Amino acid sequence: MNINKNPIIIALDYSEESQVWELIDKFDDEQLFLKVGMELYYSCGNNLLHKLKDKGHNIFLDLKLHDIPNTVGKAMKSLARLDVDIVNVHAAGGRLMMERALEGLVAGTVSGKERPMCIAVTQLTSTSQEVMQEQLKINGNIEDVVVHYAKLANESGLDGVVSSPLEVPLVKESCGTSFLTVTPGIRMIGDSKDDQQRITTPKQAKSLGSDFIVVGRSITASKNPLEAYLKIKNEWNDISETTIS
Numbered sequence: 412m413n414i415n416k417n418p419i420i421i422a423l424d425y426s427e428e429s430q431v432w433e434l435i436d437k438f439d440d441e442q443l444f445l446k447v448g449m450e451l452y453y454s455c456g457n458n459l460l461h462k463l464k465d466k467g468h469n470i471f472l473d474l475k476l477h478d479i480p481n482t483v484g485k486a487m488k489s490l491a492r493l494d495v496d497i498v499n500v501h502a503a504g505g506r507l508m509m510e511r512a513l514e515g516l517v518a519g520t521v522s523g524k525e526r527p528m529c530i531a532v533t534q535l536t537s538t539s540q541e542v543m544q545e546q547l548k549i550n551g552n553i554e555d556v557v558v559h560y561a562k563l564a565n566e567s568g569l570d571g572v573v574s575s576p577l578e579v580p581l582v583k584e585s586c587g588t589s590f591l592t593v594t595p596g597i598r599m600i601g602d603s604k605d606d607q608q609r610i611t612t613p614k615q616a617k618s619l620g621s622d623f624i625v626v627g628r629s630i631t632a633s634k635n636p637l638e639a640y641l642k643i644k645n646e647w648n649d650i651s652e653t654t655i656s
């Protein structure tokens with residue numbers, strides 16, 4: 412896999428390219444792992460991805476594909492040409508959709524390059540068990556549902572999942588330690604949950620076994636994003652921290 416081991420993925424949830432450079436310019440030479448999601452990609456497109464890659468940053472292109480298998484497979488073939496490091500789908504699209512996603516990525520990757528890793532969203536970290544059961548009509552407890560989707564993603568050949576850090580131990584137990592866990596729902600103590608439901612601190616995420624944490628507003632909405640990033644990095648590297656509930 413052609414990714415560095417920077418475990419902190421910064422979610423660039425912006426609509427303007429200028430906001431991206433305003434943030435990144437604060438980080439000097441730090442090699443970053445950046446997440447470009449729908450908001451930024453739909454407004455700035457591939458041009459920005461190429462510029463970020465040229466600066467040496469790793470990119471998680473978070474478009475959460477979820478469509479019929481043929482459509483997702485062909486879309487992934489197009490995304491493979493962008494030379495990003497991670498792409499994703501919704502596991503709710505099912506096994507065939509995930510298999511086609513992977514086939515599309517393999518088919519679209521330029522020969523000699525490594526394909527992007529493909530991970531599946533299990534249950535969004537903004538979904539509570541109550542909402543999952545009452546609105547989505549998915550029965551059972553949320554950990555079991557996340558593990559079920561993770562197993563499906565694993566059997567479909569995907570590289571890992573997106574889940575809350577809270578489910579990582581169960582995912583690793585069912586799918587193996589090398590099955591990647593990328594975990595949003597990260598908050599520092601005292602931060603507002605906003606729309607997130609299944610949250611932990613960076614330290615908790617690490618102790619639960621997350622491979623990567625995805626952090627947006629705790630960095631981007633901070634008065635001092637570099638300081639917030641370094642605090643998170645320190646928390647990740649330090650063993651003795653407290654938890655939030």
Ligand SMILES: O=C(O)c1cc(=O)[nH]c(=O)n1[C@@H]1O[C@H](COP(=O)(O)O)[C@@H](O)[C@H]1O
Nearest residue numbers: 422473534535536573595596625626627628
């Ligand atoms: O796929 C994702 O990245 C994702 C999945 C998920 O279940 N929950 C989730 O929050 N995310 C993304 O992670 C980021 C979290 O942002 P903050 O809540 O601001 O830290 C956003 O860009 C979300 O789109």
